[in-house]
Amino acid sequence: MPRFSPQPQKGFTDFFPDVLRVHRYVEEHLRRSAELFGYEEYDGPIMEPLEIYAAKSGEELVREQAYVVKDKGGRELALRPEMTPSLARMVAQIQKSATRPIRWYSVPTCFRYERPQRGRVREFGQANVDILGPDSSDAELEIFSLIRNFMESLGADGKLYRIRYSSRRYLDALLEHVLGVPADRTVEVRKMIDRRDKMDAPAFEKWVRDVLPENAIADRVLGLRPFADPATPPVADVPPAFRESAGYRELVEFSRKVEETGLAGVAVFDPTIVRGLDYYTGLVYEVHDVGTENRRALFGGGRYDNLLELFSNEPMTGTGFGMGILTVKLFLETYGLLPADVGKADRKGALYVACANAAQRGYAFEVAATLRREKLACEVDLDFQKLGRQLGRADGKGYGWAAIIGESEARDRTVTLKRLATARQETVPLADLPAKLNDLSRGS
Ligand code: HAM
Secondary structure, eight states: OOOOOSSOOTTOOOOOHHHHHHHHHHHHHHHHHHHHTTOEEOOOOSEEEHHHHHHHTOHIIIIIIOEEEEOTTSOEEEEOSOSHHHHHHHHHHHTTTSOSSEEEEEOOEEEOOOOOBTTBOSEEEEEEEEEESOOSTHHHHHHHHHHHHHHHHTTOOTTTEEEEEEEHHHHHHIIIIISOOOGGGHHHHHHHHHHGGGSOHHHHHHHHHHHOOSHHHHHHHHTOOOOSOTTOOSSSOOOHHHHHSHHHHHHHHHHHHHHHTTOTTTEEEOTTOOOSOTTOOSEEEEEEESSSSOOSOSEEEEEESSGGGGTOSSOOOEEEEEEEHHHHHHHHHHTTOSOTTTTSOOOTTOEEEEESOGGGHHHHHHHHHHHHHTTOOEEEOSOOSOHHHHHHHHHHTTOSEEEEEOHHHHHHTEEEEEETTSSOEEEEEGGGHHHHHHHHHTTO
16 A cells, blocks of 8 residues: 655645634634625635636746646636636626625635745635726725724734835836836836846846846836835936826825825835736735735735726726735734634633443433534533543643533433533533523623
């Protein structure tokens, strides 16, 4: 018999109960925030035709990162590397009848063949929150408010993270009018700016100089650093054409709205935010840890005006984000924001049925069934031997209470109810047990 490795594939995760509880903790907070803002949950297929990602998501995602499966009909399917194309496909089906805006969220498992590193794995939970319909950047204001609500609910105040935003249209105008990048190289220069943080400086410089042999232009691109106010890029003369561009006007207006809505503490303009996916057309944003421990984005998102055209003749715009459950978990660990017992099962109000004699097995199961019918959680020790060991196990698993069953309890249809942390115990008729436990858990 071959013996296989018990380890999962590289970049894949075995969610042991204690690990899964932490992920669920993050997920539940996201669900709560999304629902507080009126978003409804959806889900889609785990595989989609590869071409829907090839059409608008980007080369890297498709060529380097997609897990591709050929089905028996010879079709190439990808394990979903992201959710947004599936969302667009689903929205296209109900676009005509749906009440707008469509506010939807989802917490899918996604797959990308990436080099595993801190915060990046090959199979990952990614919460997605999107709003479709409104053209106005008020939709982004809502999304930013939702992000702030979620982060606050986890105990992270605005000093620990930033929502960094820019706009594709603004960047294009900046490249054209301020940095003088020729139009035929805009796409590549955008890509460079997006990758800058992930590359070492000499490789980055070489790439810039190869693509932009004109020294003055290359120097300006290399010199591009975050600046605080989109209205005033740090250059001697800002050409009027830049200030007149749609990208400039939109972004300057949006940053004023960010101020107005009190989001300026957490949301800051950053011209180097580009985002790797091709379908973004307008405002783009990422959430970053302000510290240095978690360098990769915790969330990434943006506005997509043309994604629905893959599936529908009727245009519809949308904006939203994806958020890695793992990246947020690491962020919370960094700042000690995870509750100490988050990985542990909470069984303080639950009951352990301990019965030292197999002859009373039937009664033990009846006690458990009675409790469960009343929605009270309990576990039956299946050993039916040494009582001391059973109570030890109950204690070790964190149970608050044990129902001890012996011959006399079975005969009288009672249990001996024991509070595990103390020596306190009393005999309770089975008929009264659910009410008694409910009273005890309410502290009366
Ligand atoms: P994305 O930037 O590719 O955007 O991913 C968004 C977030 O998902 C990242 O910031 C990160 O937290 C998480 N993530 C991505 N790749 C991995 C990985 N390999 N391991 C762990 N976490 C990962 C999108 O996917 C867009 N579809 C988001 C979106 C929704 N745009 C509009 N709506």
